[in-house]
Amino acid sequence: MEEIKIIKSEYITSAVSKKTCPEEILPEIVFVGRSNVGKSSLINSLTNRKSLARTSGTPGKTQTINFFKITLNDRREFYLVDLPGYGYAKTSKTNRALWAKFIEEYLSSGRDIKFVCQLIDIRHEPQESDLKSFASLIEKNLPVLIVATKSDKIGKTQRQKHLNAIQKALGVDAESILPYSSVKNEGRSELLDVITASLIK
Ligand code: GTP
Numbered sequence: 001m002e003e004i005k006i007i008k009s010e011y012i013t014s015a016v017s018k019k020t021c022p023e024e025i026l027p028e029i030v031f032v033g034r035s036n037v038g039k040s041s042l043i044n045s046l047t048n049r050k051s052l053a054r055t056s057g058t059p060g061k062t063q064t065i066n067f068f069k070i071t072l073n074d075r076r077e078f079y080l081v082d083l084p085g086y087g088y089a090k091t092s093k094t095n096r097a098l099w100a101k102f103i104e105e106y107l108s109s110g111r112d113i114k115f116v117c118q119l120i121d122i123r124h125e126p127q128e129s130d131l132k133s134f135a136s137l138i139e140k141n142l143p144v145l146i147v148a149t150k151s152d153k154i155g156k157t158q159r160q161k162h163l164n165a166i167q168k169a170l171g172v173d174a175e176s177i178l179p180y181s182s183v184k185n186e187g188r189s190e191l192l193d194v195i196t197a198s199l200i201k
């Protein structure tokens, strides 16, 4: 069988309400996590594009729900969905509440979400906001893959220890957590495999 590859990645739209999400319904893979954890960078790594999704060293870069349409070499299509980060202190309370409400609405809107990647920095224990986000995804019956980001930032010996700590804090098994480095593209082919497998269902 031919290896599955991404042959096209295009930005579709930035949604700010349920109504402004794309009309065309395709399977969706969603990226959630704290501001600055590396959601937009992961989308660029996955699609092999430098700046398909805008990234920044300053938290709070992504402020809308951004849809990217991906085409595989076997012609299957799906969306990668980049969400604004949570836990970002610098925006107003009103603004944060609005985003939270909209994200909540999007995740519950009955779109064809195959699974959600919840990103957690491999160097840190899950924080209160991560635990809350995880619980709310589970409550919605959304399948969750934990992606431990910036794996290039810690040494090989620390790595397993940190993965175990994240696993334990969330109460998930080893198969539900994937280390990823957008700098080294580590985890890329594994994540593509999970995505293509989810499209069949
Ligand atoms: P918001 O849009 O603010 O929610 O942030 P985000 O989660 O989209 O993070 P973004 O992708 O913009 O990355 C934040 C910072 O982390 C940037 O400076 C990236 O270069 C850096 N970064 C992201 N992924 C990695 C990684 O795998 N390794 C390293 N070393 N740095 C990374």
Ligand code: MG
Binding pocket: 039, 040, 041, 054, 055, 061, 062, 082, 083, 085
């Ligand atoms: Mg972002």
